Amino acid sequence: MSKPKNTSVGRRGFLKGAAAGAAVSAATLVTPQLTEAQQGGGRGGRGGGRGGAAQPDGATIAREDGTAQPAPVSRIVENPGSDYMCDVIKALGFEYVSFNPGTSFEGLHESLINYTKNSPEIITCTHEENAVAMAHGYAKASGKPMLALLHGTIGVQHAAMAIYNAYGDRVPIVMIAGVGDTAVPAHTAVDLGAMVRDFVKWDHQPDTLAGVGQALIRAYKLAMTPPMAPVLVTVQAELQMGAMPANRPQVPKFTMPSMPSADLASVRQIAKDLMNASNPRINAGRIRTQQGMDMLVQLADLLQCPVGGGGDRMTFPNRHPMAGNGAGGAADVILSLEAGGGGGGGRGGAGGGAKTIVISTAELLATHNYNINGNGVNGDVYIAADPEATLPALIEEVQKLMTPDKKRLFEDRGKKHAEANRAAHAAAVEAASVGWNASPVSLARIAAELWPLIKNDDWSYVSPQAFAGNWANRLWDMNKIYHYLGGQGAGGMGYGAPASVGAALANKKAGRLSINIQTDGDMNYSPGILWTAAHHRIPLLSIMHNNRGYHQEVMFIARAASIRNRGQENSHIGTRLIDPNIDYAMMAKAYGMYSEGPITDPKDLAPALKRGVERIKKGEPVMIDVVTQPRG
């Protein structure tokens, strides 16, 4: 990686001059180093030489009496390199670019404002972790990446947690980091990408403007090709600020590669195995698109076999007759689709004596240093391919093998599974009555009261469910890929609030209501995201799951103390968010957001939720603080 070259009137020199107090006008920049003549002819001319006092010359006198003028050096650059970078960004179709401003990308920032006229729209963030986590949520809701800009070194470090989550979650984000801000030596680095290289799919620092264009195109393609992941292009400040070369580079051709799918021979064998099985199962951890989900439904309908979510994202409609564990009995063939890995992608494939067939891209993403994929999923047959790209051929082969006898047999099997799943769903709903009137409010009641208010609209549950007891999944009819977007990816707190705002940004364009059950611990990592939501008018209903503590840690510390036979009077130390209690309604109000609460009486919940839903339908973010039971 080459270091940026310095020029006589380059950025570094300017900044040094600026730091020394050189005068700067709006249209011109003072050359940072005065000529020898202007300096008065060297040491002797300054009158401070070792040889004793010297007679001042005319230049020295002029400077000291304030009449000296620096040599005029024009710094107007009407066609900066960053304009070209914006051409490439536009060609890639980014709708939004999120960042917290930083001098190392000020050239690009200025081009985005004045050259592309704020298109893609700039989303102002108060923290780089928010900028990247927003892009994380946006990608899961929209199916395409958002651009995030990061300041050299410190911005990348701030963003590191959110990048790590996205990497664990296999979510595409394109990031550009500026480098070459020499005003503060600590803000530049020889190898800026090094600090996040272990958890991005690819990073590059081009030497030329044309190279930046090529790198951005490649970065986008790599980010969006399964296994998807964040990518980073480091762009030198001088390439942004400097003039466009005489032959302006062309925007490189952009063609997305087709997704890797299983070979036909393997697909035919899988179809035979599934058709000949007496009790097949499908574990679906990840599906990329609604079309993929629809194909999975088609396959389950053909086979009449249970489909387990296998992960924490929507892969299969939760009220489909085949959704669930079915009528039980040992499976003899398990089809595992992108299950396991990917930051909690769900159950693995292997089970008992079943023949396990894995179709996954996990083995195409070699991780370094961080054991982010765990030990992976093992299978008797392992196809390194994208399940969704493989499903059309698999469905076609299953259809070819279907006979009337098989169809009747499968339908009988399906009826048993459907009845078992229906009973399981009903029991899960009945459990919502537990603690129905309790104060603090139960998480089931929040989900139950909210559902009638949104069920006739298009909606999306944008925050992680696990800490909220998965009640939405139990009580709501989830049948779209965006009805639930999943968890953090790598378990890093501080994801929920900004990722929800990012997802809500995508949902806003689609006309969907966005629902966020917001845990209090997560909220406090970077609450400035509330201002971003208010400033950009991003409609999002955030309901605080305010259990006033890092509740999981309360349980773990209590258990540790118990194991050591030391009692638990001190378990609250370092784990609870009390004394004082945090007023989230006031916090949201301070950031310019409508808010209500804290709500402690469950009877007050439904009216507040109703008001909140009405407001988000008008396009504004809302927070309702609910003091809750610790867990579901």
Add this chain to the structure above:
Amino acid sequence: MKKLVFAFLVPAVAMGVLVVSAFAQQGDASRGKKMFVDYSCYACHGFSGQNGPGKRLVPMKMATVVFTAYVRSPGTNQMPSYSAKVLSDQQLADIWAYVKTLPDSPEAKDIPLVQQLKAEAGK
């Protein structure tokens, strides 16, 4: 006030408990409320005594001695065990007394919204 009362013997063997005191203290619910929080019982069982990953405590169906024996040796990895060193029999009796005061939940059939959700799920 600590007072010993006779309690009936419980078939504790079925719960994996080898020794169960034949006597149980009478609990003090107000002290028990503080213990329920200080000892993080709420963490797994909810402030309601019935919401959370832990066993549902409300309605409390165990006798005090059974409750005490269970807490001493739950026989599961999920529930920590509490020795007499860290929680006396009296303190457990206090917690038990507090849990007995916690209101039970309404039946699902008596909550129209739950019935509506159940009907939707069964479609």
